[in-house]
Amino acid sequence: MLHLVIALIHEAKPLIAHYRMSSLRGNHPFKIYTGDALTLIVSGIGKPAAASAVGYLQALSRENGPAAWLNIGIAGHQHFRRGQGFIAHRIQDRATGRCYYPPQVLPFSASSGNLITVDRAERHYEEDSGYDMEASAFYNAAIRSSTAEFIQSYKVVSDHPQASVEKITKAGATQNIAARMDEITPLISTLQNGIADYRKIHVPSPHFDHIAQRWHFSETQKIQLQHLLRRAQVLFGAQFPIQAAPESHKTAKGFLSALSETLAAHQLSL
Amino acid sequence: MPAFSALYIEDPCRSLPRVQDILKKCADIPHIRCERYGEVFNPAAQNFRVQKKRPGLILAKKYQNRVLPAPPGYGFGNANSYYFSHLLNCPYDCRYCFLQGMYRSAHYVLFVNYEDFEKEIAETIEKCGDAPSYFYAGYDSDSLALEQYSGFVNYFLNVFKNFPQAYLELRTKSAQIRSLLRHEALPNVVIALSFSPETVAAQWEDRVPAFSKRIAAAKKLEEAGWPIALRFEPLIDYKGVQADYQQLFIRIFDALDVNKLHSVSTGLFRMPKTYFQNIVKLYPDEALFATHDETRQGMAAHSKEIETAQRRNLEKMLFDFIPQRIYYRCALACEPA
Numbered sequence A: 001m002l003h004l005v006i007a008l009i010h011e012a013k014p015l016i017a018h019y020r021m022s023s024l025r026g027n028h029p030f031k032i033y034t035g036d037a038l039t040l041i042v043s044g045i046g047k048p049a050a051a052s053a054v055g056y057l058q059a060l061s062r063e064n065g066p067a068a069w070l071n072i073g074i075a076g077h078q079h080f081r082r083g084q085g086f087i088a089h090r091i092q093d094r095a096t097g098r099c100y101y102p103p104q105v106l107p108f109s110a111s112s113g114n115l116i117t118v119d120r121a122e123r124h125y126e127e128d129s130g131y132d133m134e135a136s137a138f139y140n141a142a143i144r145s146s147t148a149e150f151i152q153s154y155k156v157v158s159d160h161p162q163a164s165v166e167k168i169t170k171a172g173a174t175q176n177i178a179a180r181m182d183e184i185t186p187l188i189s190t191l192q193n194g195i196a197d198y199r200k201i202h203v204p205s206p207h208f209d210h211i212a213q214r215w216h217f218s219e220t221q222k223i224q225l226q227h228l229l230r231r232a233q234v235l236f237g238a239q240f241p242i243q244a245a246p247e248s249h250k251t252a253k254g255f256l257s258a259l260s261e262t263l264a265a266h267q268l269s270l
Numbered sequence B: 001m002p003a004f005s006a007l008y009i010e011d012p013c014r015s016l017p018r019v020q021d022i023l024k025k026c027a028d029i030p031h032i033r034c035e036r037y038g039e040v041f042n043p044a045a046q047n048f049r050v051q052k053k054r055p056g057l058i059l060a061k062k063y064q065n066r067v068l069p070a071p072p073g074y075g076f077g078n079a080n081s082y083y084f085s086h087l088l089n090c091p092y093d094c095r096y097c098f099l100q101g102m103y104r105s106a107h108y109v110l111f112v113n114y115e116d117f118e119k120e121i122a123e124t125i126e127k128c129g130d131a132p133s134y135f136y137a138g139y140d141s142d143s144l145a146l147e148q149y150s151g152f153v154n155y156f157l158n159v160f161k162n163f164p165q166a167y168l169e170l171r172t173k174s175a176q177i178r179s180l181l182r183h184e185a186l187p188n189v190v191i192a193l194s195f196s197p198e199t200v201a202a203q204w205e206d207r208v209p210a211f212s213k214r215i216a217a218a219k220k221l222e223e224a225g226w227p228i229a230l231r232f233e234p235l236i237d238y239k240g241v242q243a244d245y246q247q248l249f250i251r252i253f254d255a256l257d258v259n260k261l262h263s264v265s266t267g268l269f270r271m272p273k274t275y276f277q278n279i280v281k282l283y284p285d286e287a288l289f290a291t292h293d294e295t296r297q298g299m300a301a302h303s304k305e306i307e308t309a310q311r312r313n314l315e316k317m318l319f320d321f322i323p324q325r326i327y328y329r330c331a332l333a334c335e336p337a
């Protein structure tokens, strides 16, 4: 699952079209679109809007487990040419001075650069950096529900010292993003594959629901059951060893201690 | 050769010649500035396992605690034992390694202010007077790892050359020994090589050079006069473990001259409970951790009975090859390299 967070609908349009996403029904404070293992939220401009949008999607998809997050949008830059795309490898919040370093460990093919998140549109471009208005808040919010490697910001340069921010049009924003779909789609695939592998590792045991219903388990016992079943899955696969078979036990406690002992007594074969 | 995902450079060390050298060697990856390495290395919500696929290299300065007392029972020296870490994390990927549970990030941190380390080492040696002192350099990484970038061995051999009363242990699973062979052997620099049976290596020591390469490297070092030490750790329990160690010992002691060995040690499979819990979260699909649930005195470990039997059996086998006087038990295990 990948969540896309985009400030303006004009920036989002090429993605909605490319991934054939449809609008999510219901009464939501943001425009939300869904597609195959993809959600797109139109956050609005600025840090508070980006943070709220991330928070809203987090609440909406709480039950679905960890997801990847990608913020896409146009940005200014001191010297990158207009239309150039880049992944932010360092995001600085100008107001607080705080820096974030989204790890670049997945095999992204797009190039990367610095990004400064500002509270008002940048007109001076003093540093060797891109300038946007959402990334730091997006990152800071997304990190609460996922791991940093799967949270990235991708920007397309729309303005720089020779082509000021005032000249950006809605159609221009759409065009900027559309022209970089050759970089954006592989980036989305890489994040989707990465998070899918990550989620596979953490899949709960298929026996959990069935056994949890068999007896009464306290909340602590349920957690213990999850851990033990996970370990049993690794060591024995789908089949329980006979001494820990659920049918041989009468209580939750008896089952848990038999399973625990069986696991501890197991000697690995290499 | 590790392909770093990026270079992170602390502002205060960018101008150092050692750093400029590394920047040149890694010209084609992003160079990212940071104020302090902890901004990149320490934040929560990072995943060591995901990062291990392609870690970045952080170039930083270490400002304090450069030389620390070694934990009790660590290494072959008794009193005056210290360790220092120029590098955090390791290019190899041993599933039993405690670094995965200790750090949030798999990025490498290379502390480039060797001159400050040297100063503190010299002061520590002087404090010990005429008594021997022992320095371990492989506590938070493999000592020879990333040598082509760090030049660590070259620098610190020249340091220890001037202090014959101080011993340096370089602990490694590497077969890259060129930097050592370029120097004349130093009697006070011990090259400690960690070996596991091939079944263990195949299962849990990813990216570690093959046994054949490592034993050939050990032989070359021995011939060049370097004191060689052998480390057998961590002792992991599995079916057929004894036969595998028997085979391993035969191959090693066939190749090396026992009379020239500096020391031999064994170490148990033990690690602090919190590290272990972190690792289990990273690798819930790993069989090595699925059998474990015993913790004693804050350490995850095999049961006492297994530990005792395994160590006794191994020592019995070992003493058929080596004299007992060069053997010691390492109190810690699952340690780097």
Ligand code: SF4
Pocket (backbone or CB within 6 Å): B090, B091, B092, B093, B094, B096, B097, B098, B099, B140, B141, B142, B173, B334, B335, B336, B337
């Ligand atoms: S055990 Fe040693 S060689 Fe293996 S990953 Fe850890 S430090 Fe590296």
